Amino acid sequence: MSVVLKKSTSNGNEELSTSEEKQEKINEVRRLLGTLPAKLSIFCSDASISRYLRARNWNTKKATKMLKETLKWRSEYKPEEIRWEEVAHEAETGKIYRSNYVDKYGRNVLVMRPGCQNTKSTKGQIRYLVYCMENAILNLPPEQEQMVWLIDYLGFKMSNISVKVAVETAHVLQAHYPERLGLAILYNPPKFFESFYTVVKAFLEPKTARKVKFVYSDDLNTKKIMEDLFDMDKLEVAFGGNNQMGFNIDEYAERMREDDKRMPTFWTRENSLVNPQPSLANATPCAPVDVESDSDDSRQKNSFSQGVDSGECMPDDSSVAVNGSSSGA
Numbered sequence: 001m002s003v004v005l006k007k008s009t010s011n012g013n014e015e016l017s018t019s020e021e022k023q024e025k026i027n028e029v030r031r032l033l034g035t036l037p038a039k040l041s042i043f044c045s046d047a048s049i050s051r052y053l054r055a056r057n058w059n060t061k062k063a064t065k066m067l068k069e070t071l072k073w074r075s076e077y078k079p080e081e082i083r084w085e086e087v088a089h090e091a092e093t094g095k096i097y098r099s100n101y102v103d104k105y106g107r108n109v110l111v112m113r114p115g116c117q118n119t120k121s122t123k124g125q126i127r128y129l130v131y132c133m134e135n136a137i138l139n140l141p142p143e144q145e146q147m148v149w150l151i152d153y154l155g156f157k158m159s160n161i162s163v164k165v166a167v168e169t170a171h172v173l174q175a176h177y178p179e180r181l182g183l184a185i186l187y188n189p190p191k192f193f194e195s196f197y198t199v200v201k202a203f204l205e206p207k208t209a210r211k212v213k214f215v216y217s218d219d220l221n222t223k224k225i226m227e228d229l230f231d232m233d234k235l236e237v238a239f240g241g242n243n244q245m246g247f248n249i250d251e252y253a254e255r256m257r258e259d260d261k262r263m264p265t266f267w268t269r270e271n272s273l274v275n276p277q278p279s280l281a282n283a284t285p286c287a288p289v290d291v292e293s294d295s296d297d298s299r300q301k302n303s304f305s306q307g308v309d310s311g312e313c314m315p316d317d318s319s320v321a322v323n324g325s326s327s328g329a
Contacts, residue, residue, distance in 0.1 A: 025053055029053065069175060080263060084131075091253075117160050226240050
């Protein structure tokens with residue numbers, strides 16, 4: 001099959017020029033996948049295949065291999081079957097939770113507070129993160145498939161750092177949740193974290209690393225950055241907003257139990273065929289992102305530019321900053 005490719009002027013990645021060409025690639029991956037068990041085929045909607053193709057620069061063989069590995073992982077790990085009662089103990093301190101607001105682009109917001117780590121089990125921490133990702137996907141608004149991570153480093157200490165958890169987090173999210181991350185804001189990370197992030201960044205794909213933004217409350221540009229992304233009346237005080245409401249485990253548990261009831265019907269054959277998430281022939285709304293520099297040691301260089309680069313608003317869900325687990329990354 002011959003499909004004309006063009007080079008993106010923004011990041012050098014291959015892009016397809018028409019929706020028809022994209023659909024041809026999607027169909028080709030579906031053919032390469034072959035016949036799948038009904039339970040796995042529901043994870044292979046056009047939108048889902050498109051995310052894997054974008055993650056692999058529209059290379060059908062690489063995208064197919066990546067998707068096959070995810071299908072194997074899902075059949076064994078069964079992330080859609082994780083329920084609140086199984087992971088509730090990980091959530092007690094509010095180290096990761098889905099906020100009750102979205103950003104101005106309709107993206108769900110996962111708040112992460114690695115300084116509130118309350119367990120030592122790597123397996124348990126990763127499982128809770130996966131549960132949070134599945135829950136965020138369940139609650140994505142129509143025509144939106146990405147999310148924002150807000151990572152608050154208040155109370156973060158050296159003891160919260162774990163390279164092992166960070167690397168495993170990066171693997172799970174980059175391998176099995178491609179193109180799900182829109183932006184990760186690292187809010188007031190301590191100076192020592194920058195050195196740790198330099199190590200972790202080596203495990204991130206370049207496109208993922210560009211989604212990670214360091215933001216400091218004493219930076220004059222911070223207020224403008226957050227105002228561009230959020231309704232300040234809904235944004236929590238911890239991130240410079242006006243919302244005084246904090247995390248309440250009892251209220252959050254009730255929300256999660258209600259979501260658990262919806263999860264079985266979300267992953268059905270009918271729902272995958274009428275996928276509420278966008279066909280990736282269309283562009284996904286994105287926020288302003290600085291594509292000039294990924295420097296970790298310059299606050300100004302990590303601020304957002306006022307321009308928008310379409311290549312940078314297509315995330316790859318990779319694990320970028322902090323998963324709320326002991327890694328802080």
